[in-house]
Amino acid sequence: MAKTLYLLGTLWLTLWISVAASADERDIDRSEFAVPGQPAWTALTPFEKQVIDQFTGPSAQQASADELLALFLVASGNVRSEADYHHYREQLLSFLASHDELIEAVSPRETGALLLRLMHRHFFSAGYDANQSAMAEILDTGVYNCISSALLYIVLAEYLGLNASGVIMPSHAFAQLMLDDGQIIEIETTSEDGFDVIRDPEFFARQAEQWFSERRLVVADYNDYESRRQISAAELGFENMWVQHISVDRMNYADRLRMAELKGLMQADDLVAQHNRLVYYYQEADYLKRHDEAAWTALMSRIDPYLAAWQTVSLFEQHRFTDRDTLLPMLLLQSHRAEWMLRNNEVEEGLGLAEALLAETPDQLRDAHVVRAGALQAIEQYYMSLAARHWENQQWGQVISVYHEYLGKDLESPSRSVFQANLEAAYLNSSRDYWQSEERDVAISLLEACIIRLPVAEQCHQRLQEMRQVLL
Known part of the structure; x- marks a missing residue:
């Protein structure tokens, strides 16, 4: 019988920063949001768009x-x-x-x-x-x-x-x-x-x-x-x-969100304006991730170019965001963005961003652990989902490769034991298939690799002993 695949529990991150918003308040109609051709996530009117254009161009001072x-x-x-x-x-x-x-x-x-x-x-x-x-x-x-x-x-x-x-x-x-x-x-x-x-x-x-x-x-x-x-x-x-x-x-929440976005669009170099805009984008991402994944995907797609400009901590600090609380919503959104990238097959970019968040988020930052947890979740869900697809097709070699790639990152995570257990199970399943196909040397070598490459592999030890007994 194939060994069971252990799945990671879902970690929902909720942070109350600067502008508190209840779940009920954020339950709004977004059917007209993300209008093509507009720079905003919220639904702006032609009049508002006209004002944005006037006050973001070279003639704004006149x-x-x-x-x-x-x-x-x-x-x-x-x-x-x-x-x-x-x-x-x-x-x-x-x-x-x-x-x-x-x-x-x-x-x-x-x-x-x-x-x-x-x-x-x-x-x-x-x-x-x-x-x-x-x-x-x-x-x-x-x-x-x-x-x-x-x-x-x-x-x-x-x-x-x-x-x-x-x-x-x-x-x-x-x-x-x-x-x-x-x-x-x-x-x-x-x-x-x-x-x-x-x-x-x-x-x-x-x-x-x-x-x-x-x-x-x-x-x-x-x-x-x-x-x-x-x-x-x-x-x-x-x-x-x-x-x-x-x-x-x-x-109300919908209008405050719109006003934060309007101000942020017209004052691209103003740190307070960008802070408020980032806070509301995080409020949106946090809520939609839990209640409307399609809308969450649409939000992340719309604000991706904006977040790309703030991708690294060092770039952010170059713009003199000296208040660590100002840094927080940007980093939280970047953890959402990393997960969005990975779901959209931007694997290299998504993993790079998530790993940068783990390495570069300042320890002194309030709720730094929440930022890191979001980045870690993005990485682990990517590897677990990828391995699960291969598992479903009984592609044990690919499963083993995916889990080894994750474990090779040496991330500090309580989920590491889950990945190790799944990796051992993949070795056992692969060895079983080769044994049943009469490729017994390959089956034994897989169990030996399991024992060498995993810190604890009791089931691989036990199966190897059983196989060797049969061959005596």
Whole structure:
């Protein structure tokens, strides 16, 4: 009787990183995902694709007011069509058309100051809410916060021909204007009289605590202000794609996944954007591997070119991913990718990637053992599946070769004993067949090889003794 083939148990890897998502939350309709011709895994609309194209090309730094408006609306998360874009654009143009005094102002400085006052009186009817960071929601409800109001001010200023941009502090955002003479005017868009505010040491010593507390913000100090980032209008739009309105309690999983991907596609060199994108891709891969293997295969196929750019730890570190938690989702995805490659007969590449993950994953990395377990699982499932196909056809020589190839890698694994047991069984089966075919010398030599090449081969020892007794 042929010896039994022992199969490895399946190891499912689940890691909760950065953005927790429950299994129920990830149970979404993906039937329209991975659209041919699109760079994304999620289902993007033609309008969103148009915005991506605009802000990933060489003309991104010279975006018009219309293009900035499109970006800011996409960043709101719920504006996804050309029709909705035109609806909001008409609101802004109607506001500007109804205020001739903006056009008649004698200087950019006067225009900028007047714009802030009129904007508060026209748009901010429902008051301030620290969590209302979507610009589209201002136009729908009149509720605003620092970054949504800054975006609205910037796009209106751009329509008026002003040179507007953004400023980011650890817990705050505001706008600024650059005048023709190079002077920079800071605009606190949450306040009607916030034009040309002075944020000096005296402000932070006397007023900052009350001012930030009233807005339910972390109280900043002058050092925070000194380390502020002055960014372009487009960059402030990108920042707005991962703030309060994208939080778990305000946006569902499918939309958060889409927003992480949109931001990652448009900010290819931004490490935070890529981290969020990688986290959500891992959330997808982890869920789909357990619930929908066809969708898992489609996901890995779609993101393979992206992951190929981050294939090795050393390449990743060249891009200055100094935060080990940032490294983690990329390495976890690479272990998924290694298994996907092996299933798609990219054997050399898949084994090479999995072995690199085993060798190069930093010991200090949080959950390094999970990364290594995924890589090891990819290798072992490949060899076990390959051997099982040969086993089914009773191709014992190929089975023996496959198991020896695996064991020759000398991997530290609790499954090693399973491979050794299967290898001994393959030797026994092959020896039996040769014995029954009267090729007894070959049968005996196979058992001798089994004993020599395996650390423990009690059954081969026993069978060899039985054969030799028969030959006496």
